[in-house]
Amino acid sequence: xxxxxxxxxLIDDDEDDYIVTQDLLQEAEQASFELTWxxxxxxxxxxxxxxxxxxxxxxYCLGAETGLDLLQAAVEAGLRKPIILLTxxxxxxxxxxxxxxxxxxxxxxxxxxxxxLLERSILHAIERSQAEAQIHLLTHVLQSIQDGVYMxxxxxxxxxxxxxxxxxxxCPVQPVFDKTLDPLEYPILQQLLSQGNRQNCHTKKxxxxxxxxxxxxxxxxxxxxxxxxxxxxVQQNTLRFGLIHDITERTQAELERDRFFNIAIxxxxxxxxxxxxxxxxxxxxxTLGYTVDELLNQSFWEFMLPADQSSRQNLxxxxxxxxxxxxxxxxxxxxDGSYKxxxxxxxxxxxxxxxxxSGRDITQSKASEARLTYETLHDxxxxxxxxxxxxxxxxxxxxxxxxxxxxxxxxLFVDLDNFKHINDSLGHLAGxxxxxxxxxxxxxxxxxxxxxxRLGGDEFLILLEKLTNLNDALKTVYRLQxxxxxxxxxxSREIFTSASIGIVFSDLSYQSVNxxxxxxxxxxxxxxxxxxxxxxxxxxxxxxxxxxxVETESALRKAVRNKExxxxxxxxxxxxxxHQLQGFEVLLRWHHPDxxxxxxxxxxxxxxxxxxxxxxxxWVLRTACEQLKTWQxxxxxxxxxxxxxxxxxxxFRDPSLIQELDIILAETQLDPQxxxxxxxxxxxxxxxxxxxxxxxxIRNRGVELSLDDFGTxxxxxxxxxQFPISTIKIDRSxxxxxxxxxxNLRIISAIVNLAKALGFKTIAEGIESQEQLIELQILACDxxxxxxxAKPLSATEVENYLPQCMTGT
Numbered sequence: 094x095x096x097x098x099x100x101x102x103l104i105d106d107d108e109d110d111y112i113v114t115q116d117l118l119q120e121a122e123q124a125s126f127e128l129t130w131x132x133x134x135x136x137x138x139x140x141x142x143x144x145x146x147x148x149x150x151x152x153y154c155l156g157a158e159t160g161l162d163l164l165q166a167a168v169e170a171g172l173r174k175p176i177i178l179l180t181x182x183x184x185x186x187x188x189x190x191x192x193x194x195x196x197x198x199x200x201x202x203x204x205x206x207x208x209x210l211l212e213r214s215i216l217h218a219i220e221r222s223q224a225e226a227q228i229h230l231l232t233h234v235l236q237s238i239q240d241g242v243y244m245x246x247x248x249x250x251x252x253x254x255x256x257x258x259x260x261x262x263x264c265p266v267q268p269v270f271d272k273t274l275d276p277l278e279y280p281i282l283q284q285l286l287s288q289g290n291r292q293n294c295h296t297k298k299x300x301x302x303x304x305x306x307x308x309x310x311x312x313x314x315x316x317x318x319x320x321x322x323x324x325x326x327v328q329q330n331t332l333r334f335g336l337i338h339d340i341t342e343r344t345q346a347e348l349e350r351d352r353f354f355n356i357a358i359x360x361x362x363x364x365x366x367x368x369x370x371x372x373x374x375x376x377x378x379x380t381l382g383y384t385v386d387e388l389l390n391q392s393f394w395e396f397m398l399p400a401d402q403s404s405r406q407n408l409x410x411x412x413x414x415x416x417x418x419x420x421x422x423x424x425x426x427x428x429d430g431s432y433k434x435x436x437x438x439x440x441x442x443x444x445x446x447x448x449x450x451s452g453r454d455i456t457q458s459k460a461s462e463a464r465l466t467y468e469t470l471h472d473x474x475x476x477x478x479x480x481x482x483x484x485x486x487x488x489x490x491x492x493x494x495x496x497x498x499x500x501x502x503x504x505l506f507v508d509l510d511n512f513k514h515i516n517d518s519l520g521h522l523a524g525x526x527x528x529x530x531x532x533x534x535x536x537x538x539x540x541x542x543x544x545x546x547r548l549g550g551d552e553f554l555i556l557l558e559k560l561t562n563l564n565d566a567l568k569t570v571y572r573l574q575x576x577x578x579x580x581x582x583x584x585s586r587e588i589f590t591s592a593s594i595g596i597v598f599s600d601l602s603y604q605s606v607n608x609x610x611x612x613x614x615x616x617x618x619x620x621x622x623x624x625x626x627x628x629x630x631x632x633x634x635x636x637x638x639x640x641x642x643v644e645t646e647s648a649l650r651k652a653v654r655n656k657e658x659x660x661x662x663x664x665x666x667x668x669x670x671x672h673q674l675q676g677f678e679v680l681l682r683w684h685h686p687d688x689x690x691x692x693x694x695x696x697x698x699x700x701x702x703x704x705x706x707x708x709x710x711x712w713v714l715r716t717a718c719e720q721l722k723t724w725q726x727x728x729x730x731x732x733x734x735x736x737x738x739x740x741x742x743x744x745f746r747d748p749s750l751i752q753e754l755d756i757i758l759a760e761t762q763l764d765p766q767x768x769x770x771x772x773x774x775x776x777x778x779x780x781x782x783x784x785x786x787x788x789x790x791i792r793n794r795g796v797e798l799s800l801d802d803f804g805t806x807x808x809x810x811x812x813x814x815q816f817p818i819s820t821i822k823i824d825r826s827x828x829x830x831x832x833x834x835x836x837n838l839r840i841i842s843a844i845v846n847l848a849k850a851l852g853f854k855t856i857a858e859g860i861e862s863q864e865q866l867i868e869l870q871i872l873a874c875d876x877x878x879x880x881x882x883a884k885p886l887s888a889t890e891v892e893n894y895l896p897q898c899m900t901g902t
Contacts, residue, residue, distance in 0.1 A: 098125045099219065100145065104137035104163065105130065105152035105179070110202065114150065120208025124216060134158040141167045144174065148197075148215050153180035153187065161191060168195045173226060175218030179206075197221060241318075241337030246330070249286045258337060261308070261316065284308065285320060285335060305340070317344040360435065360452035366413075368393040368448060380435075380454050382428030393450065396425050398432075412441045412448065422455065434459040472547040474525055475532035483546030483554050487606045490558055494599055503566035505555040506595040506613035507535070507573070510625040512551035515588060523583045527590070530583075534576045538569060554613070563598045563630065570594055570628050578626065591626035593617055598630065615639045645696060646703045648685065653708050657684050660716055661885035664894070665737065665856060665878050668870050674898040675876055676735035676769070679717045680885045681709070701743060710744040711753060718761040718768065720888055725767075729895050737769040737799060742776040746783075751790050758794070765795030771822065773801050785815060792817040799856070803844060814851055821848045823874070825859025832864045838872075845872050 103114050111130040118126040129146065131137050134155045141149060141163070149167070151160035160178050167176060175197035180187060188199040197218035200206055235242045241258030245251050254262075262282050284306065302322040307315060322335040354361055354374050360381075363372040370388050377383050394405055401423045408418055418439040424432045435452040442449065470482035478486065490502045509531065516524035528551065535545045535553060544556045555573075557566050573594065581588045595617030597609050616631035623629065652658060662677035683691040700706040717736050724730035744750060758765055770791060777784045788798055799820040800813075823844055830837045841857070848855045857869050860879030869877060886894055 098127055099147040099215065101126050101128045101148050101150060101215065102137075102140055102146040103128060103130045103150045103152075104132075104134075104140070104155065104160070105150070106132045106155055107152070108132070110152060110179070113202075114211070117206065117208040117211045121212040122209070123212060126212075126215070134163060137163055138166055141172055142170055144172060147174065148218055149174060149176045151176060151178050153178060153182070161187070161194065164191060164194050164196055173222065173229075175215075175222040177214055177218055240339070241335075243282075243285070243333075243335045243337075245286060245333045245335070247324070247333065249333075251282070252332070254282075261318075261337065261339070285322075285337065286333075316341045357451075358453075360450075360454075362388075362393065362450045364393055364448045364450065366441070366443075366446050366448060368409075371447075380427075381425060381433060387428075393448075398424055398426065408439075412439060415441055415443050417441070422459075425452075475529055475547050477532050477536075477553075478544055478546035480546065480548050480554075483544065483548070483556065484606050484610075486544050486546075486556055487609060490556060490599070491603060491606065491609075493558075500558075501560040501562070502599045503557045503560055503563070504597045504599075504609050504613045505557065505566070505570065505573070506597075506610075506617040507553040507555060507592045508594075508617050508621065509551040510591045510593060510621070512590065515590065519583065519586070519588075523586075526583050527581055527588065530581050531577065531590075534579075535573065538572045538576055543569075554610075560598075563596075566596060566598060570596065574626055574628070593621040593623075593625070594628040595620055596628060596630045612636060642699060642702075645699045646705070649696060649700055649703065649705045652683060652685070653705060653712075657686065658682070658709065658712065659684050659690075659887065660713065660720065661887055662736070662891050663878050663885040664883045664898075665876055666882050667876050668857075668866070668874055672882065674734065674895075676737055677886075677891070678737045678771075678878055679713065679739070681713055682885075697741070701741060704743075706741050706743050707747065710741055714738055714753070715757050715761070718757050718763045721767060722761045722763045724892070724895070725763075729892055732764075732767075735767045735769055735797075737771055739771045739773075739801060740776070742773070745772055745776045745787065750787065754791065754794065754796070766797075769797045769799055769820070771799045771801040772818075774803065777816065785817075788817050800853075802858075818853060820854045820856055823855060823857045825879075828857050828859045828865055828869075828879075831868050832862075838868065841869070841874070842872050845874055849873075 101118065103111055105111060105114075108130075111128075111132075115128050118128055129140075131140055134157075137151070137155070140146070151163055153160040155163065160180070164176055164178065176195070177198045177200060178187075178191040178196045179200050179202050181202050183201045191199050198214045200211065200214055235253075235255045238255070239257055241261055242253070242255040243251060243258055244253040302320065304320050306318050306320055308318055317340050319338040319340050320335065321338070322333055325332050325334060354372075357374055358376055360376050361374040362370050362377075364370050370391055370393065373385060373388050377385075377388060394409075397405060408421070411418055418437070421437040421439065422434060423437065425435045427433055433454055434456045436455045437450055437452045440449045441447075470479060470485075471477065472479045487504065494500060494502065509527075512524065512527070515527060528547070531553070532545065532547065535555065539545055539555060539557065542558050544558075546554045546556075548554050555569075557569055560566055573592070577590065577592050581590065595613045595615065597613045597616060599609075603609050612631040612635070615635050616629045619635055620627040620629035629635075659682045661680045661682055663680055664674055665676045665678055666672045666674055681693045681697075683693075683696055685691050697706065700709055717738055721730060721734070721736050725732070725734075740750075747753075757763075758768070772788075791798060797819040798817060799822055800816070800818050801822050802824045803821045821844065823841055827837045827841050827844075831841065845855050854875045857865075857874050857877040858879065860866055860869065860877045860881045862881060865879075866877070866881060883894065
């Protein structure tokens, strides 16, 4: 007996029937049953809805209702468990009606109903119910899958179509098992079944049909499907089971892939894992000239040049691991013998034992990249190395000497003399042509191991390598100077130029390129200060001087901001007794916070070179005018007392000088006649007419002008008489040797006589002795200044000095 215990519910209003049924079930031999009993229709309906039993036994008579009523209620509620109807009457109509309504069996109570019969009916009902449940589940699965499924007889009579196939064939929705659907009415079904008929006529129904079909499911809508049909023997019948997989999208994708494969500009290929070509696209012919027949069964790796073969094994190892290789740039030899740069992307597909590759022709971009690299490292005008390239070469030279200290190098910093004048007078095009010709000459002088670069403008840098000593570099410098002294021909003109050259000879103390360029630049400026066509070899003294210049420039900037300058006033006295005070020359001193007082001669040249003099000059002019006006207001200075202020060359040429002078005089309310401005000869020798206009503008405002340091520069009597000056100051260098040098005496005498002839007054600078005073008085010099009368005085000292002058003491 089976170990299964089935739960049975009896719905019967007669308790005797319950007892009889229980006795019958105890006679069961194949299974065990546990019987539960309810006696009313309502209790039975609730039990059916609870669905807790394996099988239900319904008595036909249930009071006012019948078992058929209860059966109908159970079916409508969706109960799928087996139901057996019991009745005391053997009525065929009731039997047929109950079976039609969904009963599993119909049994007549009484002597004819035995235990084995009841057991067999229950077990068969349970088996049928389970089979129907499995069929229902299978049908649900078949209906829910996307692939089409059908079942048909050998003759082509349809037994089943799932919904996917119905939609594909445009069939109406039918019951699951439907023998009324005529394939002749639906061309797609007819086409599918006919494929199976043709196939199996040849194979004697022993194989599975697999074929690809093109179907038109509706006008204008076509599909591509993959049909798989099996013929299966079931008892005495042969059934056909078909599976239709819609491959339209896949087929379309394959077509698009093939179309792309054929029209792609890039070189495409499919190869096996060893790189043997299985398929290539037409771009191979367009790019490299190879036909399909020439490439098939050839190896991709054979297209790598010998120089690239060293990386082949690593690439193959990478692909074997299933990893992609991207942006592999190699040169490939074309059929015509030329070479193309191709950038490859290689993708392995180990599951297919295939290698996919795409290559893009980057020959033009490589050429552009090379051209861009060249332009990045070379001067566009001369074709020489540019600053970036030259600094890179110099860095390499420094590193090479560290490894081989016995091999030296030298750097020549070359700057053309008077190039600006040539460029401005002949034009920039001529200037460019001159630079090009200079570059060509420089290249002819140096060796193959040397390098010539243009840093910018008219500056060139030459790197001489593999030298034994400094003399090797100097020999090249001599040749350079000789070559550059030859005439240049520009636009039918013969032009001459020269160059100032700074030289740095290598030693192990240099740690950076910037240090060498700095020192070469310093040496070049030293050469330029020596005159045209000169050279200078850098030494430590040059560096210290330059360092002093840089430090002084920085300190000057701070001095302007921190107001570290002081004004001193040196008396200007009449040489005629009683040596009356006429005014003061304003002198500038720098009170450095660390170095103390610094003389103007030590910092003014640096201030002029760095441009700081502009701010200093304005401060001096305003401060001195304010100071004199203050003394006048306080009654400490007489009305005729004046101050004499030096104008630097930059201040004199400053376009804003006149406007600045007007503002200061207006704001300080100082009488212009109390102000004199001193100008050196060097400020006047350039642009004479412009200088004359500036001086006239100053003189028109009532401010007198003095010519300072007369006799030390280039004095032209022609221009001297044109300048609106009132005073000539005789330089101290003539006064110092006055009593011991007859020549100085004659020079001063000539200057005084010249001044008187032109209507100028004279002031002698630097009188320190009584003997000098007597000589100058004899020469009829008008006034003087010097330590004999007073040293330069601070503002406070002037305030103590002025009362003495007013009392004549």
